[in-house]
Amino acid sequence: MSLGLTALELARIQFAFTVSFHIIFPATSIGLACFLALLEWKWLRTQNPVYKDLFKYWIKIFAVAFGMGVVSGVVMSYQFGTNWSEFSRIAGAVTGPLLTYEVLSAFFLEAGFLGIMLFGWGRVSPKAHFFATLMVAIGTCISMFWILSSNSWMQTPQGFAIENGIIVPTDWWAIVFNPSFPYRFAHMAAAAFLVSSLLVVGTAAWHLLKGRRDELVKKSFSMGLWMVLVTSCLQIFIGDNHGLNTLKHQPVKLAAIEGHWNTNHDHGMPLLLFALPDMENERNNAEIGIPYLGSLILTHSKEGQVTGLKDFAKEDRPNVPIVFWSFRIMVGLGISMVLLSLTALWLRKKGKLYSTSWFHKCAIVMGPTGYIALLAGWITTEVGRQPWVVYGVLRTKDGLSHTVTADQVGLSLILFVLVYTLVFGSGIYYMLKLIKTGPTFIDSTSESEITGLGHFKTPLRPLSAVEDSFDDTTQNPITPANHNKENNHD
Incomplete structure (x- = not known):
């Protein structure tokens, strides 16, 4: 077994x-x-x-x-x-x-x-x-x-x-x-509200697409979209501060999130949109990034230095591909939530929020994305902490039961x-x-x-x-x- x-x-x-x-x-x-x-x-x-x-x-x-x-x-x-x-x-x-x-x-x-x-x-x-x-x-x-x-x-x-x-x-x-508690608590609270509000929005969108236009469905749709707008925009601010906290207290996790192998001593760090991290050869394949933007976001300086993965012992690094891609799934879905709520504002202003079927289809598709982003975020957090169960203090392998x-x-x-x-x-x-x-x-x-x-x-x-x-x-x-x-x- x-x-x-x-x-x-x-x-x-x-x-x-x-x-x-x-x-x-x-x-x-x-x-x-x-x-x-x-x-x-x-x-x-x-x-x-x-x-x-x-x-x-x-x-x-x-x-x-x-x-x-x-x-x-x-x-x-x-x-x-x-x-x-x-x-x-x-x-x-x-x-x-x-x-x-x-x-x-x-x-x-x-x-x-x-x-x-x-x-x-x-x-x-x-x-x-x-x-x-x-x-x-x-x-x-x-x-x-x-x-x-x-x-x-x-x-x-x-x-x-x-x-x-x-x-x-x-x-x-x-x-x-x-040190990380205030940021992680706020991040999780916003995530929970996004999960439930997208569930409400997706449910209402399903019934709008089926032809219901009564006040129960419309009120659910409206209230849910307002909550998505507030929490998704707030989550960007919280996530940015959480990232800065991670850079300070868990730099190896942050380096894995960014797929950053070499410390940038004399140039800015790019923000990688796509890459295939290769842990064996300690490099990325097929990189697509925006120059200097990584340093600008993380250090608020165009030439800001960020410690790379090679500055940490191999046995202290997490699984880079998992952390790299789970983070991008979370962020990508978060951006799509903001776009959904902004589109809703535009349709609301035009008086077509409850009659635009293509938007209702998009809202149905977005319904479960709160759960996907939630799981992706937790994967980033937990896999990024490895190989430690208590970061820097107790390794995961040392926490296993001896008799199992x-x-x-x-x-x-x-x-x-x-x-x-x-x-x-x-x-x-x-x-x-x-x-x-x-x-x-x-x-x-x-x-x-x-x-x-x-x-x-x-x-x-x-x-x-x-x-x-x-x-x-x-x-x-x-x-x-x-x-x-x-x-x-x-």
Whole structure:
């Protein structure tokens, strides 16, 4: 079952698989929780039923994403004790408390108010329900805070001493607010909002392309595009500052990102748009770049010097081709998000935002790009840190469990792939069915309106928060006449 790979290689593949699968669900939950809080606040402020109906639609998708995120996160954490017990033994005095703080301050907050958020509509006052929604949204952000603090400490470790081969914390303020944490936290927060807003935009675009022009679809499309505009432009600023921080604290990672082999002592560094890095011969093939722009971006000087990969020992370099191309995928998709939102502004000004089918097709294609850019960014971060699990302190190979074998890790990896495909594949399929169904207007005079979520019957289990079936009749719901105006304004 070793598949011809070592235990270290298989353990890294297994962790990469589980964490990549996991991250898409918390990112969705973080963004959607804040979107739901905004929708409910807008409803309380305006009493516009469109906001309430959108809330009751998107909370179904949030519930599924949140549930899958919790399950996949629990499974992932067990690997610290099985495949990576040496890492836990050596660095656990720092990472253990940080993850504990996440559970105590965030998970309990989310769990305490999640039931009210999902099942309390009509059972508690509107303000109390909004408070619960707000607490869940804040809880997801607090969870992101502690997870990013722990991971950022592994990237730029501070506030510790080494005693008898064990990492011992000496300054918790320096540990939590390590040098890369503010930039990485802001970068991940913007990424989570982009993931969810593109999901909202893609869903609305699908229904616009199918001919729906009611206020539910149009409002989703408009709000989502505004969020894409704000967060994608903000992400450029955050990413630039994050890059400068990486240049200072992880120069070898930055050199790999740029495919920069030789330190430029007497000339500016170009910004490479395309290259085929060759690690064996320590050079790039088929380079296409813009002269001096790399130095200008990274040092704010046309002739600024940037340390090259050859100045670092070979055993301290990451996999350059992976880091180089994953970064460009992330940046390329980020630029396309900015272009999408700017095009939306132009169409909005012309009054054609809801009637331009080619733009709706582009928005559908862009729907999943938030997830792709998110994964590409994490690949850049994690592969770029190699060969260190705690940068400059603990090598990845030294964090592997001594007793684990390649056959054991290979077998568990195969089982993970099979179970994840079945369980989470079903969950993702269910989310896609909800997306295909789309938001529907709720009859505010019906008794079901005040008794719960979904069809608003009293739920007997958590998954009852979402609908149990998908009738073809819900694909093009009959809506009240006052919601079917064909106007093109917001």
